[in-house]
Amino acid sequence: MITGLEKDIVRILQEGLPLVSRPFLAMAERLGITEDTLIDAIRDMQSRGLIRRFGAAVKHQALGYTANAMVVWKVEGEDAIRAGEIFSAFAEVSHCYLRENSGGWQHSLFTMVHGKTGEECHQIARTMSKASGLTEYLVLFSTEELKKNSMKYFTEE
Amino acid sequence: MELDSLDRDLLNIIQSDFPVTKEPYKHLADSLGTTEEDILARLERMTENHTIRRLGGIFDSRKLGYTGTLCAMKVPAERIGQVADVVNAYPGVTHNYIRNHEYNMWFTLLVPEKKDIEKVLAEIRIRTGLHQLISLPAVKLFKIKVNFDLTEG
Numbered sequence: 001m002i003t004g005l006e007k008d009i010v011r012i013l014q015e016g017l018p019l020v021s022r023p024f025l026a027m028a029e030r031l032g033i034t035e036d037t038l039i040d041a042i043r044d045m046q047s048r049g050l051i052r053r054f055g056a057a058v059k060h061q062a063l064g065y066t067a068n069a070m071v072v073w074k075v076e077g078e079d080a081i082r083a084g085e086i087f088s089a090f091a092e093v094s095h096c097y098l099r100e101n102s103g104g105w106q107h108s109l110f111t112m113v114h115g116k117t118g119e120e121c122h123q124i125a126r127t128m129s130k131a132s133g134l135t136e137y138l139v140l141f142s143t144e145e146l147k148k149n150s151m152k153y154f155t156e157e
Numbered sequence: 158m159e160l161d162s163l164d165r166d167l168l169n170i171i172q173s174d175f176p177v178t179k180e181p182y183k184h185l186a187d188s189l190g191t192t193e194e195d196i197l198a199r200l201e202r203m204t205e206n207h208t209i210r211r212l213g214g215i216f217d218s219r220k221l222g223y224t225g226t227l228c229a230m231k232v233p234a235e236r237i238g239q240v241a242d243v244v245n246a247y248p249g250v251t252h253n254y255i256r257n258h259e260y261n262m263w264f265t266l267l268v269p270e271k272k273d274i275e276k277v278l279a280e281i282r283i284r285t286g287l288h289q290l291i292s293l294p295a296v297k298l299f300k301i302k303v304n305f306d307l308t309e310g
Contacts (some may be wrong), residue, residue, distance in 0.1 A: 122292075
């Protein structure tokens with residue numbers, strides 16, 4: 001469950017932390033609460049996992065990870081669980097999800113693979129294939145970015 | 158974009174261990190052996206040049222009560238711009254990419270209520286006249302790593 005105050009904190013935190021000496025004081029004043037109350041509430045939201053991570057979202061292309069590929073694997077059942085665990089151990093894999101099959105889509109294990117070049121992404125996929133024994137996969141590169149935003153939660157209330 | 162070693166150390170720390178304390182920038186300055194002014198100036202510069210996309214909370218959408226899915230759609234090449242306008246108009250669509258597959262448009266959708274997923278997808282089908290649109294919600298999450306180690310770079 002999430003309280004009204006926590007929703008207010010989500011709204012204000014998604015505007016970004018101000019670059020001033022006491023950023024939480026500046027935010028607390030806008031919320032009409034004390035700095036201590038805000039800091040305690042944020043720490044509580046971290047410990048409950050509502051805030052998965054507190055800090056900077058960094059643009060990885062800016063850091064030399066210029067290529068990324070969505071590599072999707074055709075696999076089912078127990079094999080999918082085993083492969084998901086193997087893939088998660090790869091440092092080059094940022095995200096690994098098993099997704100529901102629908103509309104005839106059969107490549108249900110999804111991995112986001114990051115490298116310096118497209119060829120490096122292919123190479124990582126080949127290594128993942130050998131490590132897992134899965135041979136049916138697709139390497140999907142993004143050729144155009146149409147939208148990339150941070151989600152704004154609780155804006156319609 | 159030029160990053161010096163202190164920028165990299167700073168980014169490494171604030172990606173995962175940003176201090177939630179009264180004077181966080183002073184705290185970072187002390188642990189990196191510099192001044193608060195220097196830390197603030199570096200963060201301002203890296204925010205302006207978009208190395209830092211956002212400084213704040215990264216939330217667990219499920220724990221906030223939201224439901225998400227990944228959608229894939231077959232869109233004729235000449236209609237990509239127009240279809241993107243329809244799809245991107247939904248605030249819950251946060252990422253949308255063209256990829257090299259017959260399902261060429263891939264977007265993420267987050268909504269406050271689970272039933273809204275089918276409602277939004279039905280609207281997109283009606284507004285675009287395109288029906289090959291599938292939703293692939295996650296059933297198991299193995300890894301979400303959002304920070305990158307910069308010390309080797």
